Every structure is written in structure tokens, then in C-alpha cells.
Amino acid sequence: MHRIPCLLLVFAAAHARAQSASDFDGDGRLNGVDNCVYTANPSQLDSNLPPDGVGNACACGDNDDGGTLDLLDWVVLARALAQLEPGIGDPAKCSVVGGSMDCDALDANRLRAALAGLAALEPVCRARVGAGELPLRMSVAGDSITRGFGASCECNAAPACLLQCAFGGVEQPQHSWFDGSSSNVFGLLDRYRVFAAGIGAMTGAANPPDTNAVSQYVGQP
Ligand SMILES: [Ca+2]
Ligand SMILES: [Ca+2]
Ligand SMILES: [Ca+2]
Ligand SMILES: [Ca+2]
Numbered sequence: 001m002h003r004i005p006c007l008l009l010v011f012a013a014a015h016a017r018a019q020s021a022s023d024f025d026g027d028g029r030l031n032g033v034d035n036c037v038y039t040a041n042p043s044q045l046d047s048n049l050p051p052d053g054v055g056n057a058c059a060c061g062d063n064d065d066g067g068t069l070d071l072l073d074w075v076v077l078a079r080a081l082a083q084l085e086p087g088i089g090d091p092a093k094c095s096v097v098g099g100s101m102d103c104d105a106l107d108a109n110r111l112r113a114a115l116a117g118l119a120a121l122e123p124v125c126r127a128r129v130g131a132g133e134l135p136l137r138m139s140v141a142g143d144s145i146t147r148g149f150g151a152s153c154e155c156n157a158a159p160a161c162l163l164q165c166a167f168g169g170v171e172q173p174q175h176s177w178f179d180g181s182s183s184n185v186f187g188l189l190d191r192y193r194v195f196a197a198g199i200g201a202m203t204g205a206a207n208p209p210d211t212n213a214v215s216q217y218v219g220q221p
Helices: 003-021 071-081 105-115 161-167 187-195
Strands: 137-142 199-204 217-219
Touching: 071 105, 137 187
Parallel strands: 137 199
Antiparallel strands: 199 217
16 A cells, blocks of 8 residues: 555655765766755865855855955945946855845845844855746645655554555645655755745645645745
């Protein structure tokens, strides 16, 4: 009865290992030991003291390419936005707040606030997360897979769940690929929220009058 979910979990684990063993940016460093997974940096240079584990090549906000954050990074960005020279050395590093990955006033304001100790930078620049925009919110219309139906090989511990499992399994949203809360799950939503914690999400079943048809908001709507 649970053979297919078990195979899916094995496949997911194998897929995760394959991702770690890949070299997305082709710089000779496998993803698992590359301090900039999406930007080629064979030297792995990390100028922070002590090193913060993030290579200079993908340090969001380091607009002067000096390897560390300081006021000059804000000056470079502010001047670039005013179309003054010198321009930003690597525009792929300027985004420090969710939303657009282009260099804009929001990034300048966040950088200035961070330098004053009033806010934190978000690691959302293209050099850090790869090409593409981060979403403001995500939603999914759930079916059995999204609701984690029968996902756990051990079934749920509660007696009622065990009884239901005997007749084919129960929904286990804690194991959902999208927003599962189980410690065994690193769902899609959590993967995105590594880069932008404020991403909103909505889940719900596809077919009313299913009891799960009412959408559920997770975090910000
Ligand atoms: Ca690499
Ligand atoms: Ca790299
Ligand atoms: Ca660093
Ligand atoms: Ca800098």
C-alpha cells in the first residue's frame, strides 16, 4: 500500500544528492562545497573576517566588489541609480530585498538601513540565487500528492489514523512537497523562503465541496 510513496521518498533523497553533486555554474566546485552555487568563482574567495561562507562573487549588496559591506557599497549604488559613474561592477549582486532583482531604490534604502544596523539584507540577488525573479506569493491547489496522502511509510501514530491507513491512508499535509512542516521535508515554499522569508503562500484542495476546499493561508497572504 505504501510502496509508491516510499519509492517517491527514495527518489527525492537521490535527487537531493544529485543536486548537491552537480556543478551548476561549471566552475569545478560541486554545489555542496561551492560558496557561490550559481556564480562561477573557482578561487572561492571570501574576504569577510572571519569568512562568512559566502563567496565575494555572490555577496549581495557588495556593489564595489570589495568583498565586504560598507558605506562605499551604498555610494556606488546611489550614484549608479543617478546614472553617475562609476557604474556597479556586477549588477547581479545589487538586489538585497525581495521583489525585483534589478538594482533599484528599494535596494539602496535597505542597504543604507542595514549599514545603520536597522535592517537585515536578504540574500536575494541573482549572483546568489541564480537567474529569475523570486515570487511575492505562491499558491497550490492540492490533490492527494499535495496533501501528502499516505506519504509516511510508517503511517501516522494516532490510532484513528492507523485505522484510516488500513483503508488506504490519510492526508498528511505535514509531508506535503509544497509546505510540509515535518523535519523530514524541505518543501518548495521553505526553499524559496531561505532567500525571502516574506513570501506569502496559499494552499487548498482542488475540488469543492472537498473538506479542504477552503484555502489556507500560510504566512503572509
Ligand atoms: Ca560550482
Ligand atoms: Ca561557484
Ligand atoms: Ca563572504
Ligand atoms: Ca563592498
